[in-house]
Amino acid sequence: MGSGSSDLDLATIRDDWVGVEFDWATFEMKTEDMIEWAEACGEDDARFIDPAHPDFQAHPGYTTHCMSGRVLPEGFPQIGSGFGIDGGKSVEVHLPIRSGDTLNATTTIADVFDKTGRSGTMIFIVQRMEFRNEQDDLVSTVDWKMIKKA
Amino acid sequence: MSDALSFEDIELGDELAVVHPDVSMANVKKFCGAAKHSFERFIDHDAARAEGFPGAIVPGIMSQGLLASMIHRWAPGCTIKSIDTVFRGSLLVDSQITMTGAVTDTDESERRIELDLTILAEDGRTGVIGTATVEFPV
Incomplete structure (x- = not known):
């Protein structure tokens, strides 16, 4: 678990930053955008493309486009080089997202770790956004892995 | 919905039909x-x-959405509980990409399955790998 070019200890960074909330945002779920998203993804299930369907809802990964206002918390240590690359997204669907929902999103640092492979050591910073509807029900969790070269 | 794939129809190792989605x-x-x-x-x-x-290049989050639609088409009426994708390489707009999937685990008590997912670029490179957990109705 080396920290590559950074002199900082990733274990210490994890202790200091994992779980820290650093951004809060609100997103409106609009019917037209939900349908366009699903159709562009090749969806033909009426639950996702027909607003008249009794179970009409957003496509499973719809919240992945809702971006936090900040990528990292203010004061987060400079680790790795460059801005980082998008390593992928993981989505958990807890409840359907309905047209007209207003989602409140909270962003935290979920993990910081490194991996060493053929191309050297890479640092992974996992940003987590949790989305809750007006009833405060957790509807979606999105983890975004940012990868930086150590 | 009577001809929909049910949990009982699925076996470990089953493969989803290959899909070439529209990335025009x-x-x-x-x-x-x-x-x-x-x-x-x-x-x-x-x-x-x-x-x-x-x-x-095709947005990474779109590639995840394309995979979700492939799952829905394979098993109409199912519910995707989670989907995790790793972006390994770029997929080009206006190219022919290939999506595949296979069943890697089944959980009878939860009526859930695990899928491995892949998207290959037109030149054969791996663009996206992923997994999904899918739940079937009773």
Whole structure:
């Protein structure tokens, strides 16, 4: 678990930053955008493309486009080089997202770790956004892995 | 829904039908409009080349959505509980990409299955790998 070019200890960074909330945002779920998203993804299930369907809802990964206002918390240590690359997204669907929902999103640092492979050591910073509807029900969790070269 | 794939029909190792989704510029622009993604590297080949890409690239979150639709088409009425994708390489707009999937685990008590997912670029490179957990209705 080396920290590559950074002199900082990733274990210490994890202790200091994992779980820290650093951004809060609100997103409106609009019917037209939900349908366009699903159709562009090749969806033909009426639950996702027909607003008249009794179970009409957003496509499973719809919240992945809702971006936090900040990528990292203010004061987060400079680790790795460059801005980082998008390593992928993981989505958990807890409840359907309905047209007209207003989602409140909270962003935290979920993990910081490194991996060493053929191309050297890479640092992974996992940003987590949790989305809750007006009833405060957790509807979606999105983890975004940012990868930086150590 | 009577002809829908049921949990009882599924066996470990089953493969989803291969899909070549529409990643034409027109469709990617439609997706970017819905996603409020205004980055030119997704919707302009020249702009993407100026950034060092061979051409405009398919947004990573769109590739995840394409995989979700493949799952819904394979098992109508199912519910995707989670989907995790790792972006390994760029997928080009206006190319032919290939999506595959296979069942890697089943859980009878929860009526859930695990899928391995892959998207290959036209030249055979792996663009996206992923997994999904899918639940079937009773």
